[in-house]
Amino acid sequence: MRAVVVEQPHVVNVTEIPDPVAGPDEVVVQVAACGICGTDVHVIEGDFPPTKYPLVIGHEFGGTIVEVGKNVTGLKVGQRVGSDPTLNCGACYFCQRGMGNLCENWNAIGVTASGGFAEYCALPARTIYPLPEGMSDAAAGLVEPVACVVRGFHRLQPLVGETYLIYGAGPMGLQNAQVARYNGASLVAIVDINESRLQRAKEVFGFEHVATSVEQLREIAPRGFDNVIEATGVTKVAEMAINAVKRRGKLLLFGVCPPGEKASYDAFKIYNEEITIMGTMALLNSYGPAIDILAAGAVDAEAMVTHHFTLDRFDEALEVVRKGQGLKVQVGGRGA
Numbered sequence: 001m002r003a004v005v006v007e008q009p010h011v012v013n014v015t016e017i018p019d020p021v022a023g024p025d026e027v028v029v030q031v032a033a034c035g036i037c038g039t040d041v042h043v044i045e046g047d048f049p050p051t052k053y054p055l056v057i058g059h060e061f062g063g064t065i066v067e068v069g070k071n072v073t074g075l076k077v078g079q080r081v082g083s084d085p086t087l088n089c090g091a092c093y094f095c096q097r098g099m100g101n102l103c104e105n106w107n108a109i110g111v112t113a114s115g116g117f118a119e120y121c122a123l124p125a126r127t128i129y130p131l132p133e134g135m136s137d138a139a140a141g142l143v144e145p146v147a148c149v150v151r152g153f154h155r156l157q158p159l160v161g162e163t164y165l166i167y168g169a170g171p172m173g174l175q176n177a178q179v180a181r182y183n184g185a186s187l188v189a190i191v192d193i194n195e196s197r198l199q200r201a202k203e204v205f206g207f208e209h210v211a212t213s214v215e216q217l218r219e220i221a222p223r224g225f226d227n228v229i230e231a232t233g234v235t236k237v238a239e240m241a242i243n244a245v246k247r248r249g250k251l252l253l254f255g256v257c258p259p260g261e262k263a264s265y266d267a268f269k270i271y272n273e274e275i276t277i278m279g280t281m282a283l284l285n286s287y288g289p290a291i292d293i294l295a296a297g298a299v300d301a302e303a304m305v306t307h308h309f310t311l312d313r314f315d316e317a318l319e320v321v322r323k324g325q326g327l328k329v330q331v332g333g334r335g336a
């Protein structure tokens with residue numbers, strides 16, 4: 001089969017490798033579409049420490065089962081499915097306490113184990129989720145990133161009627177914004193320094209309150225926002241985002257800031273205004289809910305996926321991502 005293999009940092013080959021065979025507890029899925037994520041770029045550049053090379057990357061995908069291992073029950077050939085990429089050990093201190101995303105022996109499909117930028121992928125049956133009838137390939141490939149957003153909301157526990165400010169109008173920012181709107185927000189504002197991204201947020205996704213700086217939003221939210229979601233992964237933004245948080249509000253660090261960089265906060269302000277700062281890491285028990293809200297239309301999958309390419313054109317797909325053109329770029333299956 002064809003597959004995108006990262007041989008070592010900065011060396012990516014689309015090449016022929018043996019077809020996977022289902023182990024006793026696995027299924028083989030024919031990949032329909034697999035999204036490129038910031039993490040894929042980190043793996044390619046060699047700055048994702050858990051990765052061992054060579055590796056077939058890709059963790060945002062759905063497809064159709066073509067083979068079922070002998071111990072697997074409840075799944076069948078021809079079924080359309082998605083896969084939660086988390087490969088937590090199930091036995092460590094954190095797994096035993098229901099925190100599989102924080103597993104001490106954490107692994108993930110497409111990041112430390114063979115992934116979805118390939119024609120076929122063998123996957124542990126326990127990671128497999130059936131997809132509802134009629135869910136598009138584009139939506140199937142979005143389940144994983146939306147599951148990360150759902151995880152963030154499980155952390156945030158916002159209330160109906162609250163206000164949101166999202167930093168970043170990229171794919172993750174817009175998915176957070178759409179889930180916020182779906183979740184009963186009274187106001188969702190978006191800040192980004194890229195005007196064309198803001199324009200798309202407004203025209204394609206219907207977010208009226210977009211701005212290049214939070215100061216421009218003072219009028220609509222003079223006391224700040226109940227929930228501020230940092231989705232740029234820029235440490236400076238994570239630092240200044242605190243100034244947009246309303247009293248007793250929350251700041252959710254969703255974006256992946258470079259390890260080791262420091263953000264500083266006025267400790268008195270956190271105390272005096274009862275502010276909560278929290279992180280959210282990947283996904284946890286959120287893949288199923290992500291399927292359900294995508295099926296219900298919470299996120300406009302067709303508008304989110306602006307590009308798709310065949311596997312053989314992975315290089316071009318990666319270029320689009322690196323240049324920040326479009327939103328979600330998917331590879332495989334129906335790609336052109």
Ligand SMILES: [Zn+2]
Binds near residue numbers: 059060144145
């Ligand atoms: Zn991802």
Ligand SMILES: [Zn+2]
Binds near residue numbers: 103105
């Ligand atoms: Zn564990």
